[in-house]
Amino acid sequence: MPSVKYQRGEMVMGRWPGSSLYYEVKVLGYDTKSQLYTVIYKDGTELELKEQDIRNIAGFQTRSRSRSRSRSPGRRRSRSRSPARTTRRSSSRTAAAVAAAAIMESAPSSRRDAKLKDTLEVRLSPLVSARAFESKVEAEPELNQGRYNLRRRKEDGDAKPVETKPEQLEEKDAKVAAAAPANLSTPLDFGGKIGAYFWLLFLPAWVLFVVLQGDLEDPSLVNFPPPLPPLEEFWDAQALGFVILWVLLQALLYILPFGKLSEGMPLSSGERLKYRTNGFFAITVSALAAAAAVYLGVDLTYIHSHFLQLATATFLISVLLSAYLYVHSCYAEPAQLALGGNSGNVVYDFFKGRELNPRIKNFDLKFFCEMRPGLIGWCLINFAMALAEMKEQRLDAPSYSMILVNLFQLLYVVDGLWNEEAILTTMDLMHDGFGFMLAFGDLVWVPFTYTLQAYYLVSHPNPLIPSLSLCLLVVGFYIFRKSNSEKNAFRRNPSDPKLSHLKTIPTATGKSLLVSGWWGVVRHPNYLGDLIMALAWSLPCGFSHLLPWYYMIYFIILLVHRDSRDMSECRRKYGSAWDEYCRTVRYRIIPRVY
Numbered sequence: 001m002p003s004v005k006y007q008r009g010e011m012v013m014g015r016w017p018g019s020s021l022y023y024e025v026k027v028l029g030y031d032t033k034s035q036l037y038t039v040i041y042k043d044g045t046e047l048e049l050k051e052q053d054i055r056n057i058a059g060f061q062t063r064s065r066s067r068s069r070s071r072s073p074g075r076r077r078s079r080s081r082s083p084a085r086t087t088r089r090s091s092s093r094t095a096a097a098v099a100a101a102a103i104m105e106s107a108p109s110s111r112r113d114a115k116l117k118d119t120l121e122v123r124l125s126p127l128v129s130a131r132a133f134e135s136k137v138e139a140e141p142e143l144n145q146g147r148y149n150l151r152r153r154k155e156d157g158d159a160k161p162v163e164t165k166p167e168q169l170e171e172k173d174a175k176v177a178a179a180a181p182a183n184l185s186t187p188l189d190f191g192g193k194i195g196a197y198f199w200l201l202f203l204p205a206w207v208l209f210v211v212l213q214g215d216l217e218d219p220s221l222v223n224f225p226p227p228l229p230p231l232e233e234f235w236d237a238q239a240l241g242f243v244i245l246w247v248l249l250q251a252l253l254y255i256l257p258f259g260k261l262s263e264g265m266p267l268s269s270g271e272r273l274k275y276r277t278n279g280f281f282a283i284t285v286s287a288l289a290a291a292a293a294v295y296l297g298v299d300l301t302y303i304h305s306h307f308l309q310l311a312t313a314t315f316l317i318s319v320l321l322s323a324y325l326y327v328h329s330c331y332a333e334p335a336q337l338a339l340g341g342n343s344g345n346v347v348y349d350f351f352k353g354r355e356l357n358p359r360i361k362n363f364d365l366k367f368f369c370e371m372r373p374g375l376i377g378w379c380l381i382n383f384a385m386a387l388a389e390m391k392e393q394r395l396d397a398p399s400y401s402m403i404l405v406n407l408f409q410l411l412y413v414v415d416g417l418w419n420e421e422a423i424l425t426t427m428d429l430m431h432d433g434f435g436f437m438l439a440f441g442d443l444v445w446v447p448f449t450y451t452l453q454a455y456y457l458v459s460h461p462n463p464l465i466p467s468l469s470l471c472l473l474v475v476g477f478y479i480f481r482k483s484n485s486e487k488n489a490f491r492r493n494p495s496d497p498k499l500s501h502l503k504t505i506p507t508a509t510g511k512s513l514l515v516s517g518w519w520g521v522v523r524h525p526n527y528l529g530d531l532i533m534a535l536a537w538s539l540p541c542g543f544s545h546l547l548p549w550y551y552m553i554y555f556i557i558l559l560v561h562r563d564s565r566d567m568s569e570c571r572r573k574y575g576s577a578w579d580e581y582c583r584t585v586r587y588r589i590i591p592r593v594y
């Protein structure tokens with residue numbers, strides 16, 4: 001490459017697109033036509049950069065060292081060590097800092113100067129290059145024309161495992177753990193823009209389908225499409241009133257100053273939001289209210305007889321909420337936006353959700369919707385279905401199948417609320433924006449489709465298989481709870497002495513990955529437990545119809561898709577360390593199968 005400033009193979013500092021952060025990169029080539037340099041980052045990400053986005057390495061090293069004393073919150077975080085970790089330091093900034101740096105571009109200059117201090121706290125210690133990184137220089141890749149053209153490395157989650165002990169991985173990974181820059185937007189999922197249109201139509205249509213089918217004598221796919229009731233039957237003002245009252249009751253219970261104030265995971269700004277985790281209190285009060293209502297003669301079977309109208313009303317609320325969330329997100333600071341839901345396409349972003357933690361003062365809308373009205377509503381509806389079954393089948397007590405379904409699902413919900421803090425380290429809370437998908441999912445999908453087994457049992461009595469169901473529930477619940485608690489405890493305090501026996505892989509972000517214990521068995525042990533539980537509560541519905549098995553089928557699809565979303569996300573965040581994890585823990589959800 002004659003007459004160009006930076007030569008092929010040269011180590012330079014490359015600016016990460018949209019931010020003021022510079023990372024050590026190697027120049028792979030220069031395209032005279034587009035006047036762009038192709039560079040490769042330490043985690044294998046290739047980008048095309050303009051000359052002005054590249055700097056000589058020397059000046060940076062002096063500058064960064066002289067500033068390395070002060071610590072941003074994000075930086076402090078990156079120093080937390082897993083028990084198994086040695087004294088080595090991560091050589092990268094946290095992804096958080098990258099996002100924070102992105103704001104700088106739009107900040108006024110005074111604020112900008114202040115933030116610059118933080119931004120320059122990039123550790124620029126000399127790094128041992130990964131082999132792939134070295135060899136890339138040999139073969140010049142074809143250059144693309146885009147301004148920033150991010151080529152993601154091939155997903156190799158299914159790569160053959162290497163017989164390496166986790167301790168050895170740590171040693172090796174520390175060398176490779178290079179400055180892994182965070183991407184500022186993620187690829188579109190759910191079928192992209194076209195997919196968003198599809199899901200916006202399909203999801204409500206599916207709820208309508210199951211609500212109408214569940215009541216039919218023979219709920220079979222052969223009955224598709226089910227006979228549609230006249231339009232006016234969908235609407236009932238009283239049903240809307242009840243739904244609003246229910247949401248308000250849950251909101252009131254949420255804001256009451258009882259229960260723990262838990263801290264969420266650190267945000268891009270380093271800030272940690274606080275959440276009132278009093279879900280168990282909320283479900284206890286709700287249960288007492290339901291019992292009192294029955295005692296006072298309120299006919300809760302109204303929920304069964306007005307299931308369609310209640311679903312319609314809740315759907316309406318979820319649409320209004322999604323519209324509000326979209327508008328709210330337009331006034332949010334860039335740092336408050338989620339990585340996934342900001343494609344610029346209105347429909348996709350409306351569906352996926354733009355803002356990470358929309359709040360009205362301290363009232364966290366996403367947390368509230370995910371954990372309260374729909375989840376507790378699920379139990380209330382199940383209870384109402386048990387009463388409806390007694391009424392319809394003229395029974396003195398609910399059937400055993402109905403009792404099992406009610407108890408199993410109640411256990412699942414109560415456990416979720418008892419361990420409410422653990423939700424703060426899940427994908428939805430940490431990564432996903434809050435838009436139609438989650439608003440509809442939390443408010444409509446959960447209460448009106450997860451109750452399908454109980455709804456079905458009202459008019460379809462079934463002989464049950466209690467012992468098998470019970471065994472599955474116990475096994476599934478044990479795996480689910482243990483694995484979720486293990487990860488949550490580790491994320492909250494990696495140095496927790498109770499976890500000191502676990503092996504970990506350090507990553508360039510400063511966070512480590514568990515590679516033994518439950519997270520060493522498969523990559524998503526919590527999904528495995530959840531699926532076994534789903535099987536346990538589908539069995540009591542018998543095999544006469546497919547409809548009550550819908551949850552099982554949907555759940556497999558949901559969790560397989562979630563797993564692949566999470567794989568891509570973790571690969572983006574953790575680069576080579578994630579590959580190492582995938583090579584060590586070979587299976588995703590079911591050991592030796594998948």
Ligand SMILES: NC(=O)C1=CN([C@@H]2O[C@H](COP(=O)(O)OP(=O)(O)OC[C@H]3O[C@@H](n4cnc5c(N)ncnc54)[C@H](OP(=O)(O)O)[C@@H]3O)[C@@H](O)[C@H]2O)C=CC1
Nearest residue numbers: 425426427428484487491513514515519526527530562566
């Ligand atoms: N009933 C239902 O409808 C649904 C239930 N669920 C349940 O909710 C629970 C939460 O699920 P979900 O949010 O999808 O995912 P997880 O709770 O599994 O969270 C995934 C995150 O965990 C972290 N992580 C992954 N691997 C490791 C590791 N080896 N060591 C340490 N941290 C790791 C990563 O985040 P980071 O590294 O950034 O911390 C990753 O993004 C599950 O039990 C699931 O079954 C989920 C969806 C629907």
Ligand SMILES: CC(C)=CCC[C@@H](C)[C@H]1CC=C2C3=C(CC[C@@]21C)[C@@]1(C)CC[C@H](O)C(C)(C)[C@@H]1CC3
Nearest residue numbers: 203370412415416423428437438440441442445446
């Ligand atoms: C098809 C569609 C609209 C999907 C949206 C997905 C949501 C329904 C689910 C995403 C993650 C969820 C979780 C739970 C309920 C379903 C949703 C909202 C959860 C609250 C159930 C109870 C568990 O104990 C849990 C707290 C682990 C769980 C968290 C994830």
